[in-house]
Structure formats: structure tokens, C-alpha cells
Amino acid sequence: MKNKLQLKIKLLSDTTFGRGDGLAGLVDQEVEHDRCGFPYLRGRTLKGLLSEECDNLIILLQGDIQKHWVDVRNKLFGVPGSILAAMSIMHIDDACLPNKLRQVVSIQMQKEKEEVNKLTPTDILNSLTTIRRQTAINSESGSSDKGSLRSARVVMRDRPNTAPRFTAHLFFDEEPTADMKALLGVGVLALRHLGSGRNRGRGHVQCSLCDDDGNNINQDFLSRFGTIEVDK
Template structure:
């Protein structure tokens, strides 16, 4: 099994929306785990990468190039209704904050909850709500009437956003293991590299100024997206 890491740095405030809100608090809540750490689902990230790769393939100048690289994309990401022979070769994990940070804080939260269970009157010094609120904030906006420039009635909405500059990481697994001497596997890694570089917007509101990100792809020792051999390889056909 080949393992790679997709690193995401938030360049602007971002919302990893989960499709609902919290009554009386926010209309749009971010996806977060039981410790309060926000994250982006791997399934969503995989869809975003696949979309960027499709966009890059669509602008290739030759039909033969587009056909070749679309076949590579299908092998990499799979196609609807895939069988065992045509399923995606890549598994995309959830994009989370760095493991060491989450492990350290999770241990402290578990300790506080254990004290609370042993003594119901104990007030925890740290809660999951504290973690969520330290990494996010709530933004409010309203629609404006184009005729008089006044806020429209009943249009006030609130959304939780993840603060910029936070780093997220997603584990990418290839099964079976990639063979870098195989032309097809080289093609898949090249396509994944350019798709990673092309991914600039993620999350809810990505077409309205939120979710500007910088992404990079890494193996165990190198940054793939800085290796021009992979970048130059994209677009070629045999």
C-alpha cells in the first residue's frame, strides 16, 4: 500500500459545512468531531480533486490527450457503478488538523471528562466547545435590497467559519501499491499532482470569497508538487 499526504493551508476563512445548523446559534455549522476539531470529509475532498482533474483534462488541446488522461482519471478516482476491476485506486482520508495537536488536546479533554464522571460537581477546565470556539468564529450576513440598499427583512443568516492559516492534512492510500516504474502509475501520480495544485477553493461559500487554500502533495520524504518531472509529465501521451 502506497501512502501520501495532502496538506491544505487555509489562506482565507473557510466553512466545511455539514448541511445543518444549531438552533439559536448558527444557521450553518461546520463539520467537527466529538472533541470540537473541524475537518473536511474525505469523500468531499476526493470529489473536489476529481473535479479539478476533469477541468484540467477538458482544456487539453488534442482529443487523444483528453481521452488518455480521462482514462487515467477514471482509474484514479473510479467511475459511478464501479466494479472490483474499475473501482478507485485511491482512498482519500478526512482532512484534519495535525495528528500530534489533536492527540495532545484529546488526551486532556478525556482526562477532564473522566474527572467529571467521578465527580458530577467538577467543572471541566477544557471542553469540546472551547476547542471549537478557539478554532472558529461566527460570521453574520444579510441580503441587501437592490432598490434602496437596505437590509431585506428576515434575511439575516449566521455561519461558523474556520479561521485562516490553520493547516489540515489528509492521508491518501493507494491499493494496490503504486509502482513508479509503471507508466500508468506515473500518469496517475502526475494527474494527482496537478489536480492538487489546481485545488484553490474548498468548502461552503467557495465561490463567494471563502475557502481559498494552498494544497501540496507529499510522499514520505519529498513534496511531489514541487517535482517538475510530474508536472511536465501531465498532458503527454505515449
């Protein structure tokens, strides 16, 4: 479909898709996960991060060129508190693991529902994540500060030379223009950190914009950004 794109995310480091709370006695910060235990990143969060990256790039432009790309951005992401006519034409689904994998596991869990050694959401979550712990160090004594130990669950990074595991589907109310795709493309490439702790070494990612068939289109529209071109 012309009104659909994909955003693929490869985890280059362990990542916490934080949900803002933890589990008492286990972790201080839990990852967002579904009822089967599969971690995911909320589409609303992803859209906000993309919008921020695009804003950071547009602000570097000047004059009429900047105004043009602000208009493109507002059409794509919408304007906060705006009227219906100025709302975003783009909607982003949650970034999830492959649908086939989730379906197969869900079916298996249903089959084993009454068994003693059944597959549980905790099993799934533990197979895809691990728990990292860190503490604050006192600069004077060189020892850890009392009560500073914190734990966070992280989604384990992707292995080298493998395809991205997480995909978010992008839907549009109307066919996106070449300029919209160009802005999305540069924003996607600029998005290199996700989740909680991204300023402390976690959440390093590599993102790519793809068509609805999964073909990478990052380079197809990049040359348009920062210019004003008339669509033929």
C-alpha cells in the first residue's frame, strides 16, 4: 500500500523500553511487554522521538527553506493543541518483534494452558531480556554509596550481521509526499538512542525506513532534505 511504511530498529546495545515502574524485590525499572511477555516500544513514544530528531535538523535550516520544511513537519507530525485540519496524518504502531513469532508462541501457550510445565509470559520475557545493575560511586571514598544500587531489565542487543528484530508500521491518512519521506528518512537516520538510560550507554540503535514490503528506502529521498523541489 502507498499509505504504509515500516520503521525497522536494530538494537546495537542492551535497551530498556521503560514503562516507568518496576517490580518490588526484582527490578527497579521494568521493560514494556505484552501479555505473552514480548517486549515492545510504544508507538506514541517512537513518534515523539522521531519528531524531536526532525525538529533538531529543521532548526539548522534558514529562511524560506526552513519555513518549507516546518510546514512539511507540521503536516506529518501535527501541531500540539491544533484544530482537526492541522492534525498529524501519520500514525505509528508499537515497535514489536516479528508477528509470526508472536503468533506461534501465543498458540503454543494456549495449547499448554492446562499443563504443569507450561510456557509462561515470564519464560518469554526472561529469554529475551536480562537484568543489569548499577550503583553510584562516592568520589571521595571510591566505594559505592549506600542504598544507591539500582536494577533495570534490558532487552538484549541484536547479534552482529543479523536483521533488525523490531518493526513499527507507519500508517498515513493520505499518501505521503516525497518531502515527507525525505524528512522521515533523515529523522530515522538521526534516531540513534531509544529508551531509558540512553544517556548512560544503553539504547544504542540503528534505524531504517522501509516500504511496506520491507525494502530499505532511506537513501531514495535524502537528497531532497534541505532543498525546495517541485514534485513532477
